[in-house]
Amino acid sequence: MNAETQAHQAQLHKMFSRLSMGNAERRAQFGYSERRAALIALRKTLREFEGQIIAALAQDFGKPETEVRLTEIMPVQAEISHTLRHLKRWMRPRRAPATLATFGTRARILPQPKGVALIISPWNYPVTLALGPLVSALAAGCAAVIKPSELAPASAAVVSQIVAEALPEDLVSVCEGGVEVSEALLELPFDHIFFTGSPRVGKIVMGQAAKHLTSVTLELGGKSPVIVGAGADLKRAARIIAWGKFANAGQTCIAPDHVFVAKSVEARFLAELKSAIAKMYGRDEAAQAASRDFARIISPGHFDRLSGMIAQAETGGARKLTGGESDVDSRYIAPTVLMGTDAQMDVERDEIFGPILPVIPFDDLEAVLARIEAGPRPLALYVFERDRAAIDKVTQSSISGALGVNLTLVHFLHLNLPFGGIGNSGLGAAHGIWGFKAFSYEKSVMENRFAPIAPLMPPYRGARKKLVRVMARVLG
Numbered sequence: 001m002n003a004e005t006q007a008h009q010a011q012l013h014k015m016f017s018r019l020s021m022g023n024a025e026r027r028a029q030f031g032y033s034e035r036r037a038a039l040i041a042l043r044k045t046l047r048e049f050e051g052q053i054i055a056a057l058a059q060d061f062g063k064p065e066t067e068v069r070l071t072e073i074m075p076v077q078a079e080i081s082h083t084l085r086h087l088k089r090w091m092r093p094r095r096a097p098a099t100l101a102t103f104g105t106r107a108r109i110l111p112q113p114k115g116v117a118l119i120i121s122p123w124n125y126p127v128t129l130a131l132g133p134l135v136s137a138l139a140a141g142c143a144a145v146i147k148p149s150e151l152a153p154a155s156a157a158v159v160s161q162i163v164a165e166a167l168p169e170d171l172v173s174v175c176e177g178g179v180e181v182s183e184a185l186l187e188l189p190f191d192h193i194f195f196t197g198s199p200r201v202g203k204i205v206m207g208q209a210a211k212h213l214t215s216v217t218l219e220l221g222g223k224s225p226v227i228v229g230a231g232a233d234l235k236r237a238a239r240i241i242a243w244g245k246f247a248n249a250g251q252t253c254i255a256p257d258h259v260f261v262a263k264s265v266e267a268r269f270l271a272e273l274k275s276a277i278a279k280m281y282g283r284d285e286a287a288q289a290a291s292r293d294f295a296r297i298i299s300p301g302h303f304d305r306l307s308g309m310i311a312q313a314e315t316g317g318a319r320k321l322t323g324g325e326s327d328v329d330s331r332y333i334a335p336t337v338l339m340g341t342d343a344q345m346d347v348e349r350d351e352i353f354g355p356i357l358p359v360i361p362f363d364d365l366e367a368v369l370a371r372i373e374a375g376p377r378p379l380a381l382y383v384f385e386r387d388r389a390a391i392d393k394v395t396q397s398s399i400s401g402a403l404g405v406n407l408t409l410v411h412f413l414h415l416n417l418p419f420g421g422i423g424n425s426g427l428g429a430a431h432g433i434w435g436f437k438a439f440s441y442e443k444s445v446m447e448n449r450f451a452p453i454a455p456l457m458p459p460y461r462g463a464r465k466k467l468v469r470v471m472a473r474v475l476g
């Protein structure tokens with residue numbers, strides 16, 4: 001370890017000690033009013049920084065202003081408002097009625113802050129996925145350290161400024177930097193880690209958390225399939241799928257990754273998909289490249305990865321329905337739809353996380369469900385259908401973080417639903433009360449009022465022995 005790294009680690013240690021030393025005090029003093037005040041300050045500052053947020057995301061990956069408002073500013077504001085509306089109730093201790101065996105006691109469940117939380121966020125929604133979990137951490141009464149992604153540095157800097165402006169530094173700190181900062185932070189004994197990112201890094205985070213037996217919430221990714229059934233409203237399905245896929249240039253954890261379409265409607269669906277893309281981003285290649293409503297790819301590395309996926313698919317015999325054009329300097333890849341891909345190609349094997357949509361025809365819904373079942377658990381699964389029996393079949397027989405019926409993406413905005421994955425797509429959940437619970441510990445508090453405990457004590461002879469035998473029979 002060189003001197004610079006050592007100095008940096010010492011700095012992180014100091015910051016961590018500062019935050020965790022106040023744990024007991026914070027539990028006593030960071031009550032409902034203080035948490036409310038912190039959330040209101042965050043909401044106010046977020047509003048004041050709207051211009052900087054829009055500029056930062058334009059700089060990081062050409063994200064259109066309206067998309068920034070819709071997916072970076074509004075969700076955090078909504079999470080704050082929802083939390084402010086319900087926080088008092090979430091914080092309230094819940095009475096736990098005595099059971100027969102605990103007659104004579106009084107008990108309650110008291111949500112308490114876990115302590116100091118580490119929030120590691122990705123680059124693709126760099127404001128929402130850093131500040132959204134922070135709202136839940138503050139609601140729960142935790143202090144937090146945020147480590148934003150190094151791939152969206154302008155956004156990371158704005159997140160840092162917002163936090164510094166809105167909240168005291170002994171409550172929340174932002175540590176900008178790359179993987180080495182994340183690794184150094186993961187050495188520290190945090191009380192909870194809330195990680196959003198890839199399954200690969202999720203495994204590293206969970207491994208590191210195990211060293212301190214720190215609890216984790218893992219919001220991961222993977223392939224989110226779409227099923228377009230024979231009974232779907234094809235025009236509507238195509239528009240909703242195209243929007244879900246090409247928003248943020250496909251760099252969305254819950255974006256439709258690929259589409260399985262019933263063979264009987266494939267041709268009509270493809271025609272509708274092409275027209276939906278033309279309607280949203282322009283009729284031809286030049287218009288699409290000039291569209292102000294379409295983001296760019298985050299980095300040269302991801303640009304190369306995605307270009308490689310298209311090239312490999314074409315070499316293997318896949319055809320383009322639309323798109324395929326790209327420009328390395330501006331990291332532009334056109335909205336691209338591929339047909340004739342196969343299971344050996346990277347587009348069908350890896351999470352695409354870019355504006356490429358393979359469309360795969362099917363004859364048999366059972367076979368599609370079996371294929372999904374055989375793969376890693378998706379974060380989202382979408383089905384487009386009007387036939388209730390087909391919708392019910394998909395609902396009952398599939399497992400995924402969420403199931404969207406005739407929609408894409410918008411379940412992220414439903415704050416009365418848990419947002420999370422299962423297996424490869426994650427562990428635990430975010431949003432609303434589930435976010436609050438992720439950062440809280442539910443402590444059991446039990447008081448003795450007139451519980452008959454003495455008869456349970458030795459020596460077990462005579463009447464006492466009989467009593468315990470009767471009790472075991474009656475209560476067991």
Ligand code: NAD
Binds near residue numbers: 123204425
């Ligand atoms: P990533 O896993 O590469 O990085 C996420 C964070 O982890 C970054 O802050 C990064 O600095 C840090 N990191 C990277 N390597 C690390 C290491 N070896 N040790 C410790 N920390 C490390 O993910 P990404 O590329 O930023 O984001 C894309 C992925 O995130 C996709 O898989 C996507 O599906 C997923 N994602 C999931 C959600 C969700 O809510 N479930 C949301 C957005 C993105």
